[in-house]
Amino acid sequence: MNVQLADLLLAANQTYPGSVFCLFFFTDELGLEEELLPVPYDHPSANKRYIYFNDGMYRLPSTVRDSMQAMEPFKSSFAWKVVREFFRKPEYHEDESIHSFVSRRFGDDLARYLINPMCRGIYAGDSAKLSVKSCFSFLPEYEQKYGSVAKGMLRAKSQPPTGRLAKNFKQYKWSMYSFQRGLGQLVDRMEEVLSEDDDRLHIYKNKPCTKLEFKGDKVQVHSGDEKFEVDHVISTCLSKYLASMLPPEHSELSSHLNSIPAVTVAVINLEYEGDELIPVYAFGHLVPSMEESTKIMGVIYDSMLFNEHNSKIWKGGTTRVTVMMGGAWYEEHFGDPDQANKQEMVDYSVDQLAWQLGFQDRKPFRAECHIQKECIPQYLVGHSQKLDALDSYIEHHRLPLTLSGASYRGVALNDVILQSKIQVEKLIGKLSR
Numbered sequence: 001m002n003v004q005l006a007d008l009l010l011a012a013n014q015t016y017p018g019s020v021f022c023l024f025f026f027t028d029e030l031g032l033e034e035e036l037l038p039v040p041y042d043h044p045s046a047n048k049r050y051i052y053f054n055d056g057m058y059r060l061p062s063t064v065r066d067s068m069q070a071m072e073p074f075k076s077s078f079a080w081k082v083v084r085e086f087f088r089k090p091e092y093h094e095d096e097s098i099h100s101f102v103s104r105r106f107g108d109d110l111a112r113y114l115i116n117p118m119c120r121g122i123y124a125g126d127s128a129k130l131s132v133k134s135c136f137s138f139l140p141e142y143e144q145k146y147g148s149v150a151k152g153m154l155r156a157k158s159q160p161p162t163g164r165l166a167k168n169f170k171q172y173k174w175s176m177y178s179f180q181r182g183l184g185q186l187v188d189r190m191e192e193v194l195s196e197d198d199d200r201l202h203i204y205k206n207k208p209c210t211k212l213e214f215k216g217d218k219v220q221v222h223s224g225d226e227k228f229e230v231d232h233v234i235s236t237c238l239s240k241y242l243a244s245m246l247p248p249e250h251s252e253l254s255s256h257l258n259s260i261p262a263v264t265v266a267v268i269n270l271e272y273e274g275d276e277l278i279p280v281y282a283f284g285h286l287v288p289s290m291e292e293s294t295k296i297m298g299v300i301y302d303s304m305l306f307n308e309h310n311s312k313i314w315k316g317g318t319t320r321v322t323v324m325m326g327g328a329w330y331e332e333h334f335g336d337p338d339q340a341n342k343q344e345m346v347d348y349s350v351d352q353l354a355w356q357l358g359f360q361d362r363k364p365f366r367a368e369c370h371i372q373k374e375c376i377p378q379y380l381v382g383h384s385q386k387l388d389a390l391d392s393y394i395e396h397h398r399l400p401l402t403l404s405g406a407s408y409r410g411v412a413l414n415d416v417i418l419q420s421k422i423q424v425e426k427l428i429g430k431l432s433r
Helices: 007-013 018-029 078-086 098-106 108-123 138-146 149-155 164-171 184-197 239-245 248-258 330-334 342-356 383-396 413-431
Strands: 036-040 049-053 056-059 174-179 211-215 218-223 226-230 233-235 262-273 284-286 296-300 318-327 366-377 401-403
Touching: 018 164, 018 413, 036 164, 049 108, 078 098, 078 149, 098 108, 098 138, 108 284, 108 296, 108 318, 138 149, 233 413, 239 248, 248 383, 262 330, 262 342, 296 342, 318 330, 318 342, 342 366, 383 401, 401 413
Parallel strands: 049 284, 233 401
Antiparallel strands: 036 174, 049 056, 211 218, 218 226, 262 318, 262 366, 284 296, 296 318
16 A cells, blocks of 8 residues: 555645644654655655546546646636635634535535545545544634635745655655555564563454453453553554443443544556556556545556566566555445455456556556445534543543544544654653652
8 A cells, every 4th residue: 555645735735734743753763764755746646636527537636737728527726726715704603514615715616526535545535524624624713713714824834854764765756655665564574563672462363352441540452352451542443343342331431422423435556567557657546535436436546656666477567556445435335345245246346447547458467445434434413522522531530541543533544643642751751740
């Protein structure tokens, strides 16, 4: 898997979020610098995005010149939309959907043809339901603090990077990254380092936690037939899984945790013989939810960016793509994830690529389908109020419990690492009092 840094938002924001810096600092600390595969922003494919709509491919603006033109399917140029937003009066909303915010500030066409597919690519979710406050907090913050998003982009200060890799990220304008053996390398290396450095650390594998019991200032952790007592629990699992572990006396907490949904995504990895099959140079293409001709949410052109991961068995090279389907529309399109027919999904993806990318008469020599059940939490409108209720309950009952992971304050790897750091620092501060 490769990680997209949502460079469209980063380019607009110009603040280089601390979550990215934190990840690169973490990478450096683990000694994985030589394993990193960065892609600069000026890579031929890195800064180009397409949307598939009305049975055609439309390139999204990626240069200053592009932003001055009205490119289909948009009604006016990006530059004109920004100018109009600059002078639009701010409104206060406790929270609203991403679609509502962008439509209100920049126009409905931008919300439909850029933000809608982008939210499908990042969150596998519906921009008409996702919270702008929780997903892209800088947007409403700029509106309230500076009067408009455009003014905020001009006046906001960049966050200085920490660490050598983070400085390289900013200096060389890396757009995305991977590792020689994929992102799993981060987890494998972390386990190696922790196991070497501290013999007090115990890593339990394939032993899921089944129940938590709070006994005074201690927690009794149950795993199958085993149980042991700990001082504090840091939960990074899906919120609904944590809810299932809690005792009946904390049903209110369980209810709050269960209120955060997550969606299932079908990920299909395909590899074809031949290295120049895709007709355009790009990161990939996304599909707006209103496009009814396909169930595909988006396609990543993996081999254009990370050909190091290509199979070496063909002299003429290979083409790798990743197809994403489902998300907030999984049950509507495919039904029960437990009853998924993976071969049908592979066949459907191959047929769709034959049409969308012109892969006529081409069959992949490698095809894998993975059903990632409830893999991406959905921060729906009102999500921040759920977090307030969770924090308030834990504080009021003085539970030795810390919430981290993708269910709360960021679904991307960068965000999860940063939030883990923040939560651990808070915990250390409490314990040192």
